[in-house]
Amino acid sequence: MNFDLSDEGRMLQDGLRRFLTDTYTPATRRAAMGATAGFDAEIWSGLAEMGVIGALFPEDQGGFGGTGFDLALMFEELGRVGAIDPLIDTGVLGGGLLAAAGRDDLLEEVIGGTLQLALAHTEPGSRYDLARVATTATKDGDGWTLSGRKAVVVNAPGADRIIISARTDGTTGDPDGISLFIVPAEALNLLPYPLVGGGMASEIALDGIKFPADALLGDAGHAYPMLAAAQARATLAICAEALGLMEAIRRLTTDYLRTRKQFGQPIGKFQVLQHRMADVLIEIEQARSAVINLAGNIDTPDRDLHLHATKNLIGTVAKLVVEESIQMHGGIGVTEEYDLGHLAKRLTMVDHRFGDALWHLERFITLRAA
Template sequence: MDFRLTEERQMLQDSLRRFLAETVTPETIALTTETDTGIDPDLWAQLTEIGLPGAMFTEDQGGFGGHGFDLMVVFEELGRAGLPVPLVETVLAGALGAEAEGLIGGQIVAVAHGEPTARYDLNRVETRAERVAEGWRITGTKAVVHHAPAAEALILSARTSGAVDAEEGISLFLVQPDDVTLRDYPLQGGARAAEVTIDTILPESALIGEAGTAFDALQIAHARATAALCAEALGMMETIKTLTVDYLRQRRQFGQPIGKFQALQHRMADVLIEIEQARSAVINLCGNLEGPDRDLHVSAAKNLIGRTARLVVEEAIQMHGGIGMTMEYALGHFAKRLTMVDHRFGDTDYHLERFIRLAS
């Protein structure tokens, strides 16, 4: 099998890597995180202008990508730069029925699905939506809604109930920021999220698709978003590897670079092998996003990425010594951001159990 990128994907990778290398630093990310929205609107506008959101959608949807390897190319480069932008939210919202044209144009739509007691279970939704004369009365709380402070709209899931049996199930609603209450906070590794509380009546037009039928769309959306997150983690591992190798070459002890010490060479070799295994897992996942065993590959990749991320972070900090713990050094930002990957869309334990269940 030929794993080389197509000419179009190679051009996208090269141009994106150059752009991010020239514009993004850990210092600018830290400053942006402290703003009200947690993103740099000028940078997001520039990324939109070069067509980054369009790579998340197929040509039929108005984009120029939309497949697993398009996600991998884009998110690996974002990971290399350690840049938190609401592109995972674009992937989620696009798969959940948000208007593709608006998302391609840079519209930020946050997805409010996870709840305080859900523990990664997509089907556990306690937010309620009940039919009333004016439309739908929705009450509930959503947890850790990424990029909610910057969102122009939110897609919110709720358990619907009504006179028609088909409405029993999970439904999706397009909600405006004024319809919810946000309690926002900074995230480890950059950007901001919020706890979202809703208690309002929405018109019938706020319903996305048919009532009670959103679970399949949620599964597809989270599979695609997990693939994107795994690719982003891979990019962060590559940057951490580069930082560590450079440090081992430059730091001198007993008159020679510490990279010449055999014990550190063995540890670095283990890191390189694990990163290559992680790359294979991401390639495998992105190649099977539209296949019948999609969920099995999602859990296999997310479990491996979580375990590898922990190893890479721990080994890099230990080989750096004290400087690896400081936030002034780039490793600190990447270590925090990579560590948090395991806590979104299911951690290693969750996906190990899910893999066993799906494989049996």
Template sequence: MNFELTEERQMLQDTLRRYLREKYTTAVRNDILTSDAGLSADIWAELAELGVLGALFTEEMGGFGGAGFDLAVVFEELGRAGVVEPVLDSALMGGRLLAAAGKSDMVEQVIAGTLHLAVAHGEPGGRYDMDYVHTKADGGVLTGRKAVVMNAEAADHLIVSARDGDAIALYLVAKDAKGVDIQGYPLLAGGRAGEVTFDNTPAEPLGLSLSDLQAATNLALVAISAEALGAMESATHLTKDYLMTRTQFGRPIGTFQALAHRMADLLIELEQARSAVINAAGYLEAPDADLHLSATKNLIGRIGRLVAEESIQMHGGIAMTQEYELAHIAKRIVMADHRFGDTDYHLERFIALSAA
């Protein structure tokens, strides 16, 4: 089979990689990490101008991509550069949910980079259970609490899941609507999230159900897996360079057999991870997509932890300093496992789906 990128995807990858290499330095990222917003408005606008946000949507939605491999190309590059802007949550998940609801005018604003969104679904105690929703909807008014809502403070609107009777539906809420309270905080992997409470908050029904949210989550699983892959590539590249630069006993430490073998193992595991992401992207629209996505997420989580730990150990103390690139990259690799289900969750899910 031919796994080479199409000409359009190759151009997108080259353009995004060049832009991030020139603009998204460690110093720039560290400034963003310490900012109150948790993102750079300039970077976001430039990503929109480059067409990166448009690549997350199909032509029917106003974009020019939207397929699994389009997502993989974009998020692999974002992960490689350690980008903390909430492209996954605001543009991909939020934007695609609005597209499913027929909000084409708002989708245009998302693609243009002028509208920020947050998806508020998880609740305290819910962990990874998609059905765990205690927020109530009564006549278009929401009451409840959501936990770890990515980009909550910077969002213009929140897409909120709530129970209306026995059914779970999605609602659109303006951030400045009555009864909305957001308590924000920085995240270990970069960016910001918030604990959000709703107290008799007016909301607009989107006509979407839990199945639509699951479809958006499947997109996110491909994206987070590709992002982790890009971060792993950066970690192994940094480690390889360090091993061939750092000298001991008059020779690069990378020439010592023990370290050379450990590095070789990392490179083999990295190729396994790449194959898993290709598989997930290819099966995104298939009837058995859930099975392949869980297999991929489980493998990415296990390999990611290995790459992060080995990269830090082979670097030594320098890998733990914020000024060094690897420190942030390793955090992102490890924390990616805890989004949308960790290794244990997806192993159990894969077994259950295989037995069904």
């Protein structure tokens, strides 16, 4: 397998790196984190104009990429600057579900950067289980009535439309019988709050709200495969973002060790710290290999096996990188003014989305034993 970037890939990587370096200053990031939507609209428009959103989708869906390596390339660059833009939520999750349901009209708006989406799937007590959906959708005349509660709906405060999963058949925990509905965000009662590491989320209470028949996204009762495929790609994206965060943290820590002096010399000359940084570098390279492997297998029958292995490793390495970097920095490593504080918080939260390291280890063991 050839891991070298194509000419188009190198151009996109170089252009995206320059754009993010120029636009993502600590000041702009703090301003974006304080915004009601949780991101900077101008930066989002810039990403769309560069074709970053279009690179998430193949040509037959209006894009020009769509491979696992395209996702890994872009999200690693976003991770390097600690970007907080909702590309996973609007592009990978929301856009992926629209593409699977054949909603090219809305997908075109997503690629153009004019439509923001959020996926309301997680529920209290669901514990990363995609099939654990208790929210119900019942046929009500010419429409649907939804009842239930959704938790930690990332990007909901900034979304134009929200995709809601609900059960139209079966029982909680059954993959069959889950349906998707796309509804205007203003039709819902949102309880917004900021997320650790940047971005906004909401709790959503669905108390018998009725929506028209065309709110149904795809076929009723058959949404689980769509959800699984979209979340698999989102997991690859967040693993690649974590890799970029690790590289940025490693660079900051290395620079600090070269400049911080103790006993008349840079602390980076102390052998014990050199050994600790060597361990960090080795683990990051192992994480990179895992992300590359997942990118190459994201559309294969063995997808889930590679996905669980990669997310488990990323969660484990992320914990090591955060702990080592903060310990070697000392108190400055947890201040808001220093980049490491934001990068470390965002990297820590990677393990809490789409399944933590322990959950994925359990799923990996189950698949290998089957």
